[in-house]
Amino acid sequence: MPSINHRRAPRRHSYRLVTSLASSAFCTALALIPLSSQAGLYPVKIKKDLGDLNIYVETSSVDISSSSRINLTLANMDDTVVFCRASFDPKIEQKKSFKRKIDVGDTTVINYQPSRQLNRLLISIKCRAPKPATSSEN
Numbered sequence: 001m002p003s004i005n006h007r008r009a010p011r012r013h014s015y016r017l018v019t020s021l022a023s024s025a026f027c028t029a030l031a032l033i034p035l036s037s038q039a040g041l042y043p044v045k046i047k048k049d050l051g052d053l054n055i056y057v058e059t060s061s062v063d064i065s066s067s068s069r070i071n072l073t074l075a076n077m078d079d080t081v082v083f084c085r086a087s088f089d090p091k092i093e094q095k096k097s098f099k100r101k102i103d104v105g106d107t108t109v110i111n112y113q114p115s116r117q118l119n120r121l122l123i124s125i126k127c128r129a130p131k132p133a134t135s136s137e138n
Contacts, residue, residue: 053129055075058073073108074127076107081101083102084100085100088112089121089122102127
């Protein structure tokens with residue numbers, strides 16, 4: 001008859017239980033890390049229609065407690081006043097558009113905060129100089 005060491009058996013069982021609980025807690029924590037760390041990561045495509053104007057465009061995002069905000073900075077480096085329209089199209093909710101008049105050498109920031117968690121975003125920017133006034137002489 002084989003000999004059984006009763007002193008080691010309970011310890012092995014408790015060791016297996018502790019390692020099983022520790023590994024399941026680790027796996028749960030590991031599974032949650034990508035959800036929280038990559039919550040604000042999604043592709044952003046920028047489509048610019050600036051004509052011949054010298055406009056500086058920059059985007060940045062800010063994560064605020066599970067919701068993100070996109071800041072679009074437009075700077076007029078041209079020698080004329082420009083009118084810009086920026087449209088944010090997340091594809092999962094309605095497109096939102098903003099119009100801005102930017103004076104010579106001025107900068108404006110457009111803030112966009114979606115109501116849902118995004119998985120992609122298309123930003124369309126269209127800037128135009130005002131049409132010259134036509135003078136009609138009689």
